[in-house]
Amino acid sequence: MNIIPAKATQKGPENMFTGDVYFDEIAKGAEPSRVRVNSVHFTPGARTAWHSHAVGQTLHVTEGIGLVQARGGEVKVIRPGDTIYTPAGEWHWHGAAPDHFMTHLAIWEAPESGAESDWGDLVTDEEYNRS
Ligand code: MN
Numbered sequence: 482m483n484i485i486p487a488k489a490t491q492k493g494p495e496n497m498f499t500g501d502v503y504f505d506e507i508a509k510g511a512e513p514s515r516v517r518v519n520s521v522h523f524t525p526g527a528r529t530a531w532h533s534h535a536v537g538q539t540l541h542v543t544e545g546i547g548l549v550q551a552r553g554g555e556v557k558v559i560r561p562g563d564t565i566y567t568p569a570g571e572w573h574w575h576g577a578a579p580d581h582f583m584t585h586l587a588i589w590e591a592p593e594s595g596a597e598s599d600w601g602d603l604v605t606d607e608e609y610n611r612s
Contacts, residue, residue, distance in 0.1 A: 493521075493529075499603050500527025500576075507586070515591040523547065523583045528576020528609060531601040533567075535592040540565040540575060540585045547583035548609075549575045556611050559583075574604045 493502030501524040510516040515536075520543070528548070540549070540559075547559045552572035559565060559575075567573050577583035591597045 493527075496603075497530050497532070497600055498527060499530070499609075500524055502527045502529075502576075504587075510590075515593075517587075517589050517591065517597070519587045521585055521587050523577035525577050525581055526579050526609075528604050529574045530603045531572055531574050532598050533570050533572045534589050534598050535569060535596060536590040537569040537571075538567050538587060538589040540567075540587055542583065542585045545583035546578040546581040547576060547585065548578055549573065550608075556609075559585075572601065576604070576609075579609075 488506050490503050490505050493504060502521065504519045504521045506517075506519055508516060508518040523545075531552070542559050542561050542563045542565075544561060548556050549559050549565055550556045550573060551567065558578070565575070575585070589597065
C-alpha cells in the first residue's frame with residue numbers, strides 16, 4: 482500500500498484551455514492499471530479546447546455550474562452530481578458557465594500505447610456563447 486502525498490496544483494496550459502483552469506492529480510494508476518483521475522477547477526468562462534480521449538472519459542461534477550458539448554451537438558448545462566461520459570474518440574469540450582465556477586472529477590484510462598488524448602482548436606467565444 483502507498484499513501485501518496487498531495488501534489489501541487491497545476492495550471493492548465495494555454496494551448497489546451499481558455500481562461501484560468503487548475504487541476505489536481507488524484508490518481509495515476511500503476512501498471513497494469515492505466516486509470517487517471519484529476520479534479521479540474523474552471524473559473525467562470527474557462528473551458529477546455531476541443532479534444533478527444535483514446536479510451537473515452539467520465540466526468541463527474543462536484544461543484545458549480547458547467548457546460549459541455551460534443552462535436553455536432555448542443556451545448557448542455559451540467560450540475561453537481563451529474564456524470565457525463567464521452568466515448569472513445571468523440572470530440573468535445575467542457576468548462577464552467579460564464580458566471581459560475583465549476584469543478585469536476587475527470588476519470589479516464591491511457592491506451593495500451595499512443596496518446597491518451599488528442600487536442601485541437603480552442604473553443605471560440607462564438608462557439609461558447611451558443612449556450
Ligand atoms: Mn474531455
